[in-house]
Amino acid sequence: MELSQDTKNILGLQLPTDPRWVNLAERSLEDILTDHAYCEQKAATTCITLIQRYSEMEKLVTELSPIVTEEWGHFRQVLAELHKRNLKLGRQRKDEYVNKLIDFQQKGGHWKDRFLDNLLTMALIEARSCERFKRLSEGLDDEYLRNFYRRFMESEAGHYTLFIELAETYMDKEKVRNRWKEWLEYEAGIIKQLEIRGDRIH
Numbered sequence: 001m002e003l004s005q006d007t008k009n010i011l012g013l014q015l016p017t018d019p020r021w022v023n024l025a026e027r028s029l030e031d032i033l034t035d036h037a038y039c040e041q042k043a044a045t046t047c048i049t050l051i052q053r054y055s056e057m058e059k060l061v062t063e064l065s066p067i068v069t070e071e072w073g074h075f076r077q078v079l080a081e082l083h084k085r086n087l088k089l090g091r092q093r094k095d096e097y098v099n100k101l102i103d104f105q106q107k108g109g110h111w112k113d114r115f116l117d118n119l120l121t122m123a124l125i126e127a128r129s130c131e132r133f134k135r136l137s138e139g140l141d142d143e144y145l146r147n148f149y150r151r152f153m154e155s156e157a158g159h160y161t162l163f164i165e166l167a168e169t170y171m172d173k174e175k176v177r178n179r180w181k182e183w184l185e186y187e188a189g190i191i192k193q194l195e196i197r198g199d200r201i202h
Contacts, residue, residue: 013131014188021132022139024198030082031199034090037078039129039201042095043159044071046122054115060166067159074152081148097202098125100190104183112171119167120176120183125202126160128187132201 025032047064054060082089101124105117133153140146167176 012184013127014184015191017132017135017191018196019135019139021196021198022135024196025136026140026142026198028198029085030087031090032201033078033082033085033087035093035199035201037075037082037089038092039095040071040075040078042098043122043125044068044075047071050118050122057170059169063162063166067162070155074155093200095200095202097128097190097194097200100194101125101187104186116167116171116176116179119163120180123160123163123167123180124183124187126156126163128191128202130156130160 044067047068051061051064051068079089101121105121106113130153133149133156137146137150137153140149164176164180167180
């Protein structure tokens, strides 16, 4: 997918993940893989919800349909990795990061503003996931897992740009650009405040 230069310029997280997170994650492998599995599952179900809610938007439906399949495939890959290592899929936990993002979404006003925030929330989740997977692909001692997470990183990089492109398809590009900057600043504040935990992807 080729994005406009303007779109490329507005992407970029404001605060990197604390390097200590990788070491914590490596010591909590069962927990981090469990959380990762549920992140992939939630990404698939969120795309399904968007398709159902905005079924008249042909490009959105066409673009998100294969993402549903891909995200569910990722869930199965992480589940297989758990089983291969004789680890168990634990219970899904509250995702404080995502809940704080949802708090920033517009709750009233025009439906298009809520639609935009839904897409930008997904873009941020995918962008942060991509950044975390990059950290794991570079910092884990386990060579197999480094390669495992490099593949996820490459996949997520395409996903977060897709949500920006979809927003630009249905909304004024200047509005998307300005709101995305607000989201990036808000997300950096979340990262700064959240406890560094090795049992969570976010």
